[in-house]
Amino acid sequence: KLQQAQKMESIGTLAGGIAHDFNNIMAIIVGNIELALDDVPKWNSAYSSLEEIKKASLRAKNIVKQLLSFSRKTDQEMQPIQIVSVIKDALKFLRSTIPTTIDIVPDICVTDETILADPTQINQIIMNLCINASQAMEQTGGDINVTVAKVILENNSAKEYPDLKSGDHVKIIVSDTGPGIDPEIIDQIFDPYFTTKDVGKGSGMGLAVVHGIVKNHNGAISVNSRLGKGTKFIIFFPITTEKSMVERKTTKDIPGGNETILFVDDEISIVKMVKRMFERFGYKIETATTPEEALGKFSLNPDHFDLVITDMTMPQMTGVKLSEKLMDIRKDIPIIVCTGHSTLVDEEKAKELGLAAYVMKPINMQETAQTIRKILDKK
CATH class of the missing domain: 1.10.287.130 (Signal transduction histidine kinase, dimerisation/phosphotransfer (DHp) domain)
Structure with a gap:
């Protein structure tokens, strides 16, 4: 352990x-x-x-x-999703990556059933299971069957899956016509780092990830297999009554302005790209590729800037440390910290530090422009 x-x-x-x-x-x-x-x-x-x-x-x-x-174990972005559309998207993508000697046979008996889930993670489950199946049939070819149906679990039928409550569920079966799993190791297949693949072909994390995702979604997963007779993974997810959040393509105009923004990032390519991006919206952009350069520019004329956007992880000084130094010079300067990933800052921590906002990379042009406008209008 x-x-x-x-x-x-x-x-x-x-x-x-x-x-x-x-x-x-x-x-x-x-x-x-x-x-x-x-x-x-x-x-x-x-x-x-x-x-x-x-x-x-x-x-x-x-x-x-x-x-x-x-x-x-970061927070899951759970939302009501129509599971069929996520599975169909995954299968469409898989068809272009799996050899044509292997057929993907969907049998989808539900239409608009909704579950509470992170769509990216549901996609990951289907991808992992189907890729595993295709690798098992690499030499021989065969079929991958993906069945999706609605089932009602009664109290006694839920006993087989003690983690599940009775009620409406979506049942997903991913089965193949491959060589099957040796009964001696079938109890170990969900363990992290357990793999039967050759070195370089698998880390032993795929099924462990699948198992973790299913559990985090209040679902259940089991496996049936016989040598020479293929393998079948069975997954249950509880159906929710919440309405699905249909993705809407927003046609809103991206808001702009004429204020002066100081942008700080140690990646020169990002600096060039963001400068071009926000100059299109009318903003005057000044840039710095080190925290020291940013401090120097800001110190010369603190009132010249309306907003600062800084990367989090940079040499010599973090974005948070830079923000503190900038606020020492001018207390009311609004600052946005953006990062790809950092254990040192999150949304809650950003608020505690008095930062105006916290943005995850990659920077989304429309969302970031709206965040900037919201902060500057509030100011």
Whole structure:
């Protein structure tokens, strides 16, 4: 248990480092895509390509979020979702990545059933289970069957799954026609680091992540398998009566202004991208690539600036420390801290420190512009 706890702590530390660097890269990619989308007319074929790149980039960002969620037990972003649309999206993506020797056979018997879940994590479950199945059938080919149905668990039928309450559930079955799992190891497959794959082909975290996600969603998962007869994973999620939050594509104009903003980040590519982004909205942007440079510019004329936006993790000084020094010079300066991941600041901590807002990277052009306008209008 001690060894496993130490391993999980190591994964958490590694995940934090990866998240910061990875989200910086994603910030550059997503920001420049948003600028390009603004430049390219919708009728141009490049527009839809850029939208696909943006979707894939945000999916990549969410993979890091998954790892953080698993290793650090961060809060889940639960919301009512129509589970069928999430599963269909996952299967559509899988079809382009799984070899054509393997058929994906969906059998979806529900339409608008809603569960309380994090859609990214439900996507991760389907991806993990289907990729495992495809790897098991790599040499032989075969079928992956994905069944989704509504079931009502009575008191006695719920006994098989002690974690579940009686009532309406969505039942998901992911089965394959592969070689099956050896009965001697089937009880270990959800353990972290347990893997039967060759070195370099798997870390033993996939099914552990799936198990963790299902439990965190108040669901249950079980496995049936016979050697030579394939494997079947069965998952239950409780249905909620809350209305699904249908994603709406906002057509609101991005708010702008003419105030002066000091932007601080040690990544030169991010600085260039953000400068271009917010100059389009009418703001006057001054930049700094080190906290010392930012302090120097601010000290010369503190009243020149209406807002400061700073990265959290920078050499020599954190964004929080820089914010404290800036507020020592001018107490009422509104400051936004943005970060890919940091254990030193979160929304609650930002409020305690007197910061105006806390923004996660990659920076979303519309959301950040709205946050800036809200802070400046309040001021």
